[in-house]
Amino acid sequence: MNPILLTPLDLLIAASLVLIDAIVSIQLGLRLHRQLIVAAIRCTVQLLLVGYLLRFVFRIDTPLLTLGLILLMVAIAGREVAARPEKKLARYGNQIAGLSAVALATFVTATFALATALRPHPWFSARYAIPLAGIMLGNALNAASLSLDALLSGVLRERAAIEAQLALGVRFRDATKPLIRTAVRRGILPVINVMSAAGIVTLPGIMTGQILAGLSPIEAVKYQILLMFLLAGANGIAAVGSAYFAMARLTDARERLRVDFLS
Amino acid sequence: MAITGPSGAGKSVLLRMVADLDPHQGAVRLNGIDRASQPAPIWRRRVAYLAAEPGWWHEQAGAHFPRRDEAETLMPALALSPALLDQPVHRLSTGERMRLALIRTLLNQPAVLLLDEPTGALDPHSTTLVESVLAERLRQGLILILVTHDTDQAGRLGAERWHLESGRLTPITT
Structure with missing residues (x-):
């Protein structure tokens, strides 16, 4: 059985869930929405970098x-x-x-x-x-x-x-x-x-x-x-x-x- | 010998240095044998330091004595009931703990005993008992170095008196 491969669009749709958190933060005055968005972007960038780095390292091996x-x-x-x-x-x-x-x-x-x-x-x-x-x-x-x-x-x-x-x-x-x-x-x-x-x-x-x-x-x-x-x-x-x-x-x-x- | 001096003069530190518990400069010899030539644990058994507030590492008082029967033979002389050995340490009074700690140290048969305010927490009766136990050991050849605030205690034990202040140890002539 092959894994179901994810497309960028799939991830974008999933990111809407983070937006729900951000809306909650704004509604309740938690002042967390900025940190939340930054964390979500950091997470994406860091993991992508690691992914590319690992692909590179695995290829050279x-x-x-x-x-x-x-x-x-x-x-x-x-x-x-x-x-x-x-x-x-x-x-x-x-x-x-x-x-x-x-x-x-x-x-x-x-x-x-x-x-x-x-x-x-x-x-x-x-x-x-x-x-x-x-x-x-x-x-x-x-x-x-x-x-x-x-x-x-x-x-x-x-x-x-x-x-x-x-x-x-x-x-x-x-x-x-x-x-x-x-x-x-x-x-x-x-x-x-x-x-x-x-x-x-x-x-x-x-x-x-x-x-x-x-x-x-x-x-x-x-x-x-x-x-x-x-x-x-x-x-x-x-x-x-x-x-x-x-x-x-x-x-x-x-x-x-x-x-x-x-x- | 008995050492007096103001608080913070370094009386306890001096005893700790002799017992090799604190780093310092200088040499210490016992009967001509250099301390540095012996392993530290062996030195500390022979030159035993007892802190003003001795530490405990088991819950039960009796667990601190490798041989309970030996401890029990010394307890009556210090007005302690052997039943105390079955008590948890935190249930004992400060004076009871001090006397038990003294027994713990004496059972090692040290050649030199370094005592830091041994009777500071004791009532007059217990103080007399501790002093008579110490006097008995002195007759048997124990070397005692005592830090005390009680100036009469030195006289009762027939000790040489020294005064420690500003890093200088000076004999007191009476």
Whole structure:
């Protein structure tokens, strides 16, 4: 079955729905109509650009260009993770923790999927590697930033408890374990919610897209299950990674708790 | 020795530095052994710092003691009932928490004890009990460095008195 291809006219007709929102905004005095139109135009332009960029990259399909694009995506995601928490670690600690966590999560899970379940030819084919890395990154970003935020906001609250243990001769990694646990839990909970609700509360976007594109529901579901498991892995790695990387930046060679590295 | 001085003079920071909890310059030796030659956790077991408001990391008071029976042997001397170990920490009074934290630290058998206002939150009776426990340990060879606002306490414990102000530690001769 071939997908039903959309024409520009189809999209234009759909855009009239955005106009309904704009009219609501004007009628209720929400003052949102300008932002709404700008957002709709931005969305259109950004997605078209990405579409053309991906078509170009898929057509050339060299491993170097694919890797370059993925690295760029990882860098942007890392920056987002670093910016989210209220607290910032000294010496680019947030950036380093965020970047390492999302890079590790994305590369491990995307390579894993490309090498085991998907196995495209060649295995680094841009058509598979880039969308896969994109989905992993979006989720790893979420998990890493939640975990990092929980850790950095918790460390000041738990300072007395951690230092009391250090003063009793407990090792830094043992004294901070409860805080790491809290942070990782915060990062992993969303993916558990998503997996539990999948198909009942929500029809996941990827699956819906594939069904609309003509794939049989069973095949689409299989893809979605694979993705869910990959996402669970990416979330776990990202949450654990950002918590440990950040905690490593909060101590020194004498196993002190260095809250002065946090601002 | 007992250290007095105005608030903010750095008395607590001095104790924290000796325990290697805050970064600083200079060397510290115990019985001729340089602190830098030992792992920090081992040093902190031997040179134990107890904060003015000690932290807790489990909900139940008893969970902070690896061996409950050891804790129970020390509790009567500080007028604490062993039943307190079954209470959540937040239900205990400030004075009870301070005395429990002192027991927690003493059970490690430190060679040096760094106490920050140990009796600030205690009533006169509990203060006397804490002082007699400390005096007993001093007789057994414990080295005590005490930050206190109570100038008489130094005398009761037979401690040398020092005054810390504007970054200078000076002996007080009585």
